[in-house]
Amino acid sequence: MADQTGALRESFLQQENNSAQYPLPDNEEERLVALQEYQLLDTPPEQSFERLTGLASRLFNVPIVLISLIERERQFFKSHIGLDICETSREVSFCTHAIMRDDVLVVPDATKDQRFSTNPLVLGPPFIRFYAGKPLVTPSGMRLGTVCLIDTKPRFSFNDDDRKHLSDIASLVMEHMETRRLDLVRSISQARFENIARTSADAIIFSNSESQITFWNHSAERIFGYKADEVLNHSTDILIPDSWLPLYEAEVERLQTGEQLQLADRVVELSGLRKDGTEFPAEFSLSTWWEGPSVNAGAIIRDITERKENEERLFRLASLDPLTDLPNRGAWRECLMNVLQASEPCTVMLLDLDLFKEINDTLGHAFGDEVLKEVATRLRTICKEARMIARLGGDEFIILYPGNDARRARALASEIIATIKTPYDFAGQHAEIGVSIGISFSPQHSLRADELMGAADLALYRAKAAGKGQFEIFVPALREVAVARRAFEQELRQAFERKEFELFYQPQFSAETRELTGAEALIRWHHPHRGLLSPASFIDVLSQKPSAPEIGEWILHTASSQAARWRKQRKDFRIGVNLFAVQFRHGNLVQVVRKVLDETGLPGEAVELEIVENILLHDEPDTLRLLNDLRTLGVGLAFDDYGTGFASLSILKRYPVSRLKIDRTFIRDVDTNPEDEAVVRAILYLGRSFGMNVIAEGVETEAQLSFLQKSGCQEVQGYLLGRPVPSAEFEERFLSGITKKG
Structure with a gap:
């Protein structure tokens, strides 16, 4: 926080040395005079304001909330949460723009806003991205500053309800400011005080030492329901509910004996009693003064019914x-x-x-x-x-x-x-x-x-x-497992950086002639302690990590580069590459594939991207558009593990899939289990009906291969004809003209 504070102060000083350019209200001088009347600049924190900034921080879930007052060349923070300074230059202030409008100023992403994209508070600490500020407007219409919300992340949703809640908080702040201003008014001359009291929005009442009302303004009439001629020279006890009558009587006694009122010189929340007998929540600010030998009392009374309702609603929303x-x-x-x-x-x-x-x-x-x-x-x-x-x-x-x-x-x-x-x-x-x-x-x-x-x-x-x-x-063992998982995830992050991943290649063959048609690229991990690991040991965790798109791109580029070399020996060679689901959501898959094809010189038909069911079912319109764009590049799309999920026939109709891969679980007993045989025949039928090639995975016996040949399956892969092996061994075994069994 000290570094942040230093950086902000340095930014402030640098800005002061520049010729400031920022919008100014037409009534700037009048506005500055009004601001001085509140006597809030350079004053210490006060609980009433701190409470409201805390409420706003919780309600809107933002790290920084400010009550900002805009002076001639700076903004002063009367209350601040999440920012360890109390002022900045007006030149870097977002709030100086906010006071130019009546409504809330919302900046979803400051880095994309011409007004603020080069602002030092955006480029440096506190790295502002989101801002929302509501002007603090006096009863006479002067905009003195704002209540503003700041986040270090962009926010693109700030709806009408959010604007209303922020406006309500700004109203509460302004009410507290007005209360302070009226408290200050008590220190000026009585004549001027009475003149102001007559036009005040708050009830202002004077009484003599006998507690008889001597002054009653228009707002008192509105709030309590009595006309002036009904209360003047009557006791103030008609305004006091039973709930605090003993306290009132004790204060009257102090007044009559010349003692200081217990409630004087501070604002207290009590109930007022209207003419119709109803009570209402109110703020009482009491004071006394001497006129010759007699002591007089004054009360500023604010009806806070609406404020209480707003506070209750806002606190309810926040909790x-x-x-x-x-x-x-x-x-x-x-x-x-x-x-x-x-x-x-x-x-x-x-x-x-x-x-x-x-x-x-x-x-x-x-x-x-x-x-x-x-x-x-x-x-x-x-x-x-x-x-x-x-x-x-x-x-x-x-x-x-x-x-x-x-x-x-x-x-x-x-x-x-x-x-x-x-x-x-x-x-x-x-x-x-x-x-x-x-x-x-x-x-x-x-x-x-x-x-x-x-x-x-x-x-x-x-x-x-x-x-x-x-x-x-x-039980503690659960935490031990979680710690082990985090350690494993850390190892995975380091594995890619340390180049511990390697691609193995499993050959694919024509079912009828057993001639090599291509290969599927499969990732392996050379773990420094556990040896060579198959994808089953790590792929589920890896696919959920932020590095998955980068690793997926590496797999695609490495496999395609290898395939480009092998196509010189077998011109129709095709490489199959599995995709992570996150690559579809990352938004740049088409560009990545196009770049790989350009860099390796491969034609699109030499690459087949393997996708699983959960990819096809995710965000259907966008997924369909993405798959069509990939097919436009010429690459094949193989539906991996078909038959194991819930994919309907409509998927085959809607999506531009070019090949179905029969999962190994159906091949294992295809020559002995009638149900597996029926599933495989159905998939082959679907392939023919939709004009798709079909390849069977997990072929391990001659009986399985024979069934697939008789059933019209075009291609196969499995241990019978070749296990996954490193690139050098693949080239020696399958591209040298000698085909050996795996």
């Missing part, structure tokens, strides 16, 4: 999940921290709904929302003794129970599982879901919130792996 009305993640963490800091034993139960995604996909999100609300209702019914039931987001819920009794936790988890799986019926539609639960205890498993949550998460992961609809209690 409650709007769909289920359960506490949200922020409220949950605060509750858990309080329990752990008090050293109270507790049980954490982390819940994840099973099959919920299928409900959204098949019955729609509206039905899914109704299910989530019903789940919340059922949890409240079951878990009456819980300290808190919260929704963390999506289909995740969490429960905090007092005590750490494992037997009770098991019984409760079983009851929750049974209750949640009871069917859900809405608007004539029916659905069933389940729930998996991970459980951890404090202090046994940790006294830290993040570790306790992590323990429950690891237990949940084990429960889902056990078949869903289960619960697991955390």
Whole structure:
């Protein structure tokens, strides 16, 4: 933070030495005069403002929130969260642009905005990307500054509700500023004070030493409902509800004896009593002064009914999940921290709904929302003794129970599982879901919130792996497994950097003539301690890592380069390359394939990209467009492991697949199992019907090969004819004119 502060101050000083160019309001001088009236510049932090910036930070989930006041050449931060300075040059200020408009200024990505892309606060600390600022406007219309939200990541969604919430917070800040200003007014002359009081939006009331009302402004009439002639020379007790009448009487006694009022010179929240007998929340600011031998009292009273309603709504938004009305993640963490800091034993139960995604996909999100609300209702019914039931987001819920009794936790988890799986019926539609639960205890498993949550998460992961609809209690071995997995992931990251990956090649042959037609490139890992590892040992983890697109590109380029050399010996040689699903989502696959073809000189038909079912089912319109673009380049598209998933015939009709690969599980017993035989014959029939070639994987016996030849399968690969081998061995064995069995 010290480095950040230094960089910001240096930026500020550099900007001061430049000739500033920034927009100025037409009424700039009047605006600066109005700003001085509030006497807020260079003042220390105040709780009322700090509370509102904290609320905004939680409500909008942003790291930086500022209450910024724009002076002539600088902006001063009356309150700031996430930024360890209290001012910057006006020249680098986003807020100086925000005060030029009435509504919220939103900058989704500052690096893409001409006004700010070269701003030192964008290019350097705090590296601003997103900004939203609402002007602070005085009752007379002067824009003094802003309440602004800042994030170091771009945000492209800031809807009308977000704008309203930010505007409400700005209104609350302005109300606090107005309260301070009126407090300052008390120090000026009585005559001027009364003149201002007559036009104030707040009720301003004077009384003498006998507590008789001597001054009553128009706002007092509006707020309390009494006209001036109904209250002048009457006791102020008509404005005081029973709830604080004893305090009022004690203050009157102090006033009559010349003592200092207990409530003087500060703002206190109390209730006011209207003429119709109703009470309302109000801020009272009391003061006294002497006129000759007599003491007088004054009160500035603000009706804060609307503010209280807004604050309650905003705090509700900041702490409650709007769909289920359960506490949200922020409220949950605060509750858990309080329990752990008090050293109270507790049980954490982390819940994840099973099959919920299928409900959204098949019955729609509206039905899914109704299910989530019903789940919340059922949890409240079951878990009456819980300290808190919260929704963390999506289909995740969490429960905090007092005590750490494992037997009770098991019984409760079983009851929750049974209750949640009871069917859900809405608007004539029916659905069933389940729930998996991970459980951890404090202090046994940790006294830290993040570790306790992590323990429950690891237990949940084990429960889902056990078949869903289960619960697991955390044991240290689960953490050891997680640590081992992280270590393995670190090894994978280093493996690519250390060039420990190698491609093996499995030959592919014509089923009828046994002539070589191509090869499938398969990755292997030369692990420094465990030796040569097949993809089964690491491919699932690797495919989920951020480096997967880069490794996938390396595989494609390496295999294509090798194929280009082998095509000099066998001109019709074709190379098959498996793709990671993430390469389809990365957005540049077509460009990568085109670049590889250009650099290796391969024609498109020499490359066959192998895709699996989950790729075809992901984001259908974009996937279809991408596959068509790839086919335009001439490359083949092989549907790998066909028959093992849920792919329908419509996929073969819609997608430009050029080859089907029969999975080895159907080939293993194809010559002895009638069901496998029927599946293989059906796939071959589909291939012929849709004009696609078919290749069978896992051919290991002559009987299997003979069946495939008789059934009209065009190509085969498997251990019978050749195992996956390094490139040099592949060239020696399969391209030298001598074909040996694997």
